[in-house]
Amino acid sequence: MPFSLLTAVSRYAYSVLMFGLLGSLLGSSAGMLSFRWGWRENMGLYVADSLGDLVDRSPTLGLVLLVFPPLLSFLWVGPLGYFLFCRFWTARRLRLDSAGPSTIYQAEGRNGDRRWCKFCKIDKPDRARHCRAVGRCLPVYDHFCPCLCGPVYLGSQKAYLWALFWIPVHLAFSVGMGAWQLSVRSRNGGLEKAYLAAVGFFGLILPWLVNFARVKWRDIVFRNSRPKDLEGVYVTIWKDGQQKTISYQALNPWDSGCRQNSWMNMGPWWQWPLFWVEPPIARMLQDGTAWAPWVLDAQRAMGAAPEQPVLSPAVTVPAHAVNRRAGHSSDIEVEMDNLPHPGSRSLTTSAS
Numbered sequence: 001m002p003f004s005l006l007t008a009v010s011r012y013a014y015s016v017l018m019f020g021l022l023g024s025l026l027g028s029s030a031g032m033l034s035f036r037w038g039w040r041e042n043m044g045l046y047v048a049d050s051l052g053d054l055v056d057r058s059p060t061l062g063l064v065l066l067v068f069p070p071l072l073s074f075l076w077v078g079p080l081g082y083f084l085f086c087r088f089w090t091a092r093r094l095r096l097d098s099a100g101p102s103t104i105y106q107a108e109g110r111n112g113d114r115r116w117c118k119f120c121k122i123d124k125p126d127r128a129r130h131c132r133a134v135g136r137c138l139p140v141y142d143h144f145c146p147c148l149c150g151p152v153y154l155g156s157q158k159a160y161l162w163a164l165f166w167i168p169v170h171l172a173f174s175v176g177m178g179a180w181q182l183s184v185r186s187r188n189g190g191l192e193k194a195y196l197a198a199v200g201f202f203g204l205i206l207p208w209l210v211n212f213a214r215v216k217w218r219d220i221v222f223r224n225s226r227p228k229d230l231e232g233v234y235v236t237i238w239k240d241g242q243q244k245t246i247s248y249q250a251l252n253p254w255d256s257g258c259r260q261n262s263w264m265n266m267g268p269w270w271q272w273p274l275f276w277v278e279p280p281i282a283r284m285l286q287d288g289t290a291w292a293p294w295v296l297d298a299q300r301a302m303g304a305a306p307e308q309p310v311l312s313p314a315v316t317v318p319a320h321a322v323n324r325r326a327g328h329s330s331d332i333e334v335e336m337d338n339l340p341h342p343g344s345r346s347l348t349t350s351a352s
Contacts, residue, residue, distance in 0.1 A: 022167070026077075028195050029069035037062075038066035082159040090156075096124075096139065099123040105234065106126045140157070142226045164209075168206060171203060172206060224264060256293060265281055
């Protein structure tokens with residue numbers, strides 16, 4: 001069986017499992033928690049039951065069970081619906097322009113060339129990658145989620161993150177409330193046991209869901225990091241009519257600190273729940289201000305001149321032509337040890 005076919009089969013298997021979980025969660029919450037336990041058995045105080053006996057009920061508990069499951073469902077169904085809309089409509093119609101001249105850009109490997117997309121026939125803008133599932137280069141692309149069947153990129157990342165956040169919360173509420181109701185009220189009916197068995201089965205993956213959501217919120221929102229972001233970032237400088245390039249290895253050139261990263265990827269605090277609103281990082285990537293402060297400081301320290309046109313990508317010279325001793329290069333008249341960057345990692349310098 002070809003590898004591509006195996007990938008497609010596994011992707012759809014993940015989707016079936018996840019949407020089976022979500023369907024069970026919606027159905028069980030509406031049927032058991034809200035209607036059966038919330039409305040029918042608790043909201044009607046001193047209403048005769050099916051045997052004609054009066055039952056002592058709790059309107060407060062009934063109200064909680066009636067309101068919270070639909071509310072939790074709404075909190076993740078909305079973002080998930082928008083995420084799927086981005087996958088089947090927005091992303092398929094998105095066409096990025098080829099990257100223009102810039103003194104700082106993400107390069108392909110160590111040679112300083114622009115990242116070329118052989119499918120879209122464009123120089124990929126910074127942080128853009130090609131998604132084969134939708135056949136487009138997508139801005140600030142993270143990955144294609146096989147479970148939710150959609151790409152995580154600039155337009156869908158907020159919806160994706162909120163869906164990841166509220167699905168485990170809803171699942172934990174359903175499992176916990178169901179177990180408590182069965183134990184406190186001694187319900188031993190077959191329907192109740194089937195509910196707890198179904199939700200409890202999916203509850204086994206709750207720790208994995210919580211950890212996965214934690215990792216994605218940490219990387220996307222607070223670290224401003226995506227896969228492949230560190231393939232190679234080159235600060236390109238014009239000096240004395242020549243183009244010079246410095247590569248920063250093993251550093252995240254978009255990490256501006258936890259607070260600034262969260263603002264860039266989610267917007268002001270009042271925009272966080274607005275998953276359909278594009279985050280500020282879209283504008284910052286266009287005007288060249290999305291880089292980490294130490295990258296911009298390094299550019300200024302080396303005498304960069306952004307107003308001069310970039311004629312062609314930098315070409316790396318042979319290793320013997322570059323003096324890397326003491327962490328600096330003789331091709332650039334600046335003390336590399338004094339460049340404002342975090343950590344003590346070395347810098348590789350090349351010139352053309």
